[in-house]
Amino acid sequence: METLLITGTALWCFKHEVLTRNKERGAGFRIAGTPPFHQHATDIALTEKAIELSGNEYYSVPLDCISQLYIGFDEYYTITLMPNFGLGGQPLRIATCNGQVMYFFIDYHFFGTANKNWFNQIKAQIG
Numbered sequence: 324m325e326t327l328l329i330t331g332t333a334l335w336c337f338k339h340e341v342l343t344r345n346k347e348r349g350a351g352f353r354i355a356g357t358p359p360f361h362q363h364a365t366d367i368a369l370t371e372k373a374i375e376l377s378g379n380e381y382y383s384v385p386l387d388c389i390s391q392l393y394i395g396f397d398e399y400y401t402i403t404l405m406p407n408f409g410l411g412g413q414p415l416r417i418a419t420c421n422g423q424v425m426y427f428f429i430d431y432h433f434f435g436t437a438n439k440n441w442f443n444q445i446k447a448q449i450g
Contacts, residue, residue: 325371325372331368331430332366337424360400365377365378374417391417392415394413394416395414399424411436412428414427
């Protein structure tokens with residue numbers, strides 16, 4: 324049985340969902356009180372071997388398949404997709420060995436996220 328290291332809730336999306344979003348609704352993300360752009364809201368757990376996403380759907384990201392771990396905006400997930408122009412936090416971006424890119428806001432609330440803590444916990448597991 325895998326050891327559970329940390330749990331929370333996640334708002335998240337894949338890079339392809341960012342690229343295919345309805346851009347006409349983009350201005351709404353700048354309004355205070357709205358969450359950042361996301362397509363999924365799930366529970367999240369970090370184990371010794373994977374990041375597990377569960378709720379209405381299940382997805383697992385094996386830690387040995389993470390090729391990049393980063394906190395910040397990029398050319399796809401820009402600051403315009405955040406309320407208050409990013410004052411509530413920056414996305415945790417995880418790229419995998421199979422080319423998948425995911426953006427996370429973990430334990431999101433108006434004043435920030437737990438992304439930095441998750442970044443540090445994941446980094447400690449993957450070395």
